[in-house]
Amino acid sequence: MSALFELVDFRVRMGTRLGPAEIVNGVDWGVAAGETLAIVGESGSGKSMSVLSATGLVPSPPARFEGEARFDGQDLLALDEKSRRRIRGRHVGFVFQEPMTSLNPLLTIGRQMTEAPRQHLDISGSDAATKAVELLTLVGIPEPEQRMKAYPHQLSGGMRQRVMIAMALMCDPEVLIADEPTTALDVTTQAQILDLVQRLQERFGMAVVWITHDLGVVADFADRVAVMYAGRIVEEASTRELFASPSHPYTRGLLTARPRLGEPDVELATIPGVPPDPRRLPAGCSFWPRCPYRSDARCETEMPPLREIASGHKARTFYELESYRGGTP
Amino acid sequence: MTAAEGPVEPVVEMQEPPEEGQRWPLVAALFDSRVTIAAAGFIVLILVLAVIGEAIAPYGANEINVMNQLQPPNLTHLFGTDELGRDVFSRVIIAARPSVMVSIVSVTLALILGVTIGLLSGFFGGWTDVIGMRSMDVIFSFPVMLLALAIVAMLGPGIWPAILAIAVVYTPFFARITRASVLTVREETYIKAARSIGASNTRILRLHVLPNIMAAIIVQTSLSLAFAILTEAALSFLGLGVQPPTPSWGRMLFDGRGFLPDAWWMAVFPGAAIFLTVLALNLVGDAMRDALDPRQRSAIEARRGNL
């Protein structure tokens, strides 16, 4: 399957008062139609920045970009602002983290849902409104016609997020980008939203990029997972592979940090320390200061390359899991 | 070297906090740009003049020499002379003291009163809050200058009525800012923690609440000082502030007005002194605000309006 949306050696740099910061450091990933890619990392790992920058939502001075961000083969960064905006509006749908603040409090739901399709699809107001009602029904909003006239503050958080999802789908996008969409919601609603997006994907066949810091969220849902740390991908694999054989020490740390049912007396493991300052990245492997293994002398001075340790499974580490020693199958 | 499966005890060097969170963001803010340094320098200059102005001025403040009256700026009289032959340059220098003094004293009074009211209102809530804030609202319901004028009207012109009037008018700014800060701080966990170990209210106020509202208060102080100078000058311009024989910048404009446009130097130079001092204070206040709390919208600025 060829990738519909992909990043190729993508870098984002920002100049700060105290020196340049490398926020995204050479990232490659792609997602195909009907596929779900989860990008997992802590805050500051560059996971949101990479996607937002790639689609033109980060202003370019002060940030600087290198590499390519391709939609359907076309490099978005090489386009002028207007074309990029058109592609973004027409082909990419966004769902953001905070449903409370992501909607304009002064405009009705209906107005906010129809403004993009009226511009990009060149359809009339009433046609757009009809479509909006359809999508609202699809995402499970009761009494959608009434809701069209409502204001965001009149809806609950979960409902607002559903509206955001419906809004993102108004122009029939081929790619859906969800940036921590369930972080601000309670667990039950989280599960509902996840379920909803999965069903929508099955129905419409979009490529989905799901950005999150919570590995557990993507276990059922994602096809592939890319783990990011300090602006780089440190591990990439199919979901099943990743959970079965996490190869990078950071991934292992993330997995073991989750509480498990049935093990009530086990002390929760944490990864001590904090992620590095993007202005002062350590030489060598970025994770080295926090790594519990440090198995290889090269870790301190050399950045491990992202190498394929099993079919479709890449990891950026010198540490070798027992089961993989001896080379790739 | 390969490791066993289990993790080894990691050696973790904690990252130093980034340089941005310097120990004294205030001082850092002051040295941030050349403009701010210049402004701070000017303030120091004015303070110095306030202290030693009388000693270093070339002429006395009331050295009358009618033969020399109404001279335009020249080499012996840098800013010219007024209708009584007094050297305007010397008067401008000497007048720094009363302006500075009125501003500092009145703002200090406003600060003490306002912060106290704000602390009590924010911390204790309930009726204390209602009474405190409603009375602040009452004062706030008058334009700055009007209330100052009314107070001076009742007490008669002079330096102390002016100080009192300015103090009363600026108290609500401090009260509101303090109260707002206290309300945000009050809900913080460390306050609840302190309470749970039995710390008394005074102790909590002193050790926990006060340091955290300092930032807002400091910014408000520098801005208030600026506008206090403007208010005092305005009152003096109306003849109601500092009275002769003490010279004051505003009063010099009051006197000079009658001699426009010919003896323009009588009004232009003292006015420039006011302007530059206020500008310097505002620049410094702005720099501090940007460093400490960029979102602190200045209520005092919005109401500076028209004195």
Next chain:
Amino acid sequence: MLRYLLRRAVQALVVLVGAAVLVFLLLQLVPGDPVRSAMGTRFNPDVYEVLRAEAGLDLPLHEQLIRYLSNAAVGDFGVSFRNGESVFELVVARMPATISLAVAALVIALLISFPLGIVSAMRRGRAVDHAARIGSQIGISVPDFWLGILLILLFTSTLHLLPPSGYVPLTEDPVEWLRHVILPALTVGLISGSIMTRFIRSATLESNDQDFARTARAKGLQESVVMRDHVLRNAMVPIITVAGIQLASLLGGVIVVEVLFAWPGLGRLTYDAVLARDYTVVQGAVLLVAAIFLVANLVVDLMYALIDPRIRYR
């Protein structure tokens, strides 16, 4: 929404009563006999007795307060101790001049601040932004009476274009009114405009940083649409507040400017009354201004409710 407005109105009323009490108490601070001081050299024992009796100055304090408040409620603010005229009428006679100056100044302020503030925010860090910030910093630091003098020196003494003072009612002669109002309106308007520019700039920047602006851009809307429907619309909420406060300040009598330009408005009335020790006039003027201030704030609240549905549908 009605409930919200009602609540605000009641609050305002409470504050107004408080203000009236404050104003009343101020009179008590006056050393000596207020009537005698006001009459000054035109002292006349019979008139003196009448005025004192009318003002009820011999009654106990709390009775005086009640009397004052109940009179004020129906618009009776007593008479001037100087010339016996009704304070209310004196004040009302000055309103047209004050209002025309306030409106002219506000127009100037808005014409300056809106474009400058918005462009400054949109082109943040560039030349126009720096210029606007420097300019507005100067504008809020300059003493209004000094600025007025400078303008007079420029336009009257040097260019001989405009009169230095005086007033001609708009209804009488619009051109002359304009010629007379420009300098005072500029003086006030430039300063007011500087305040507004800074505020509009920061309100726009803040609104632009909000999540909903990001959502609007993510939807690929044109930048002009994003600014108009999302960023600026939300920024209007705080902007209107400040504009309202400005207008209230302006209406409250720009005392210093009115004195400088001999503009016969409320501010000058108050000033003259202060000099003449005409305390009832001072009281009445101050109280009326406070009332105007509060009404202006209420109007701002009304506009808030009209713009922001969160307040409307509470």
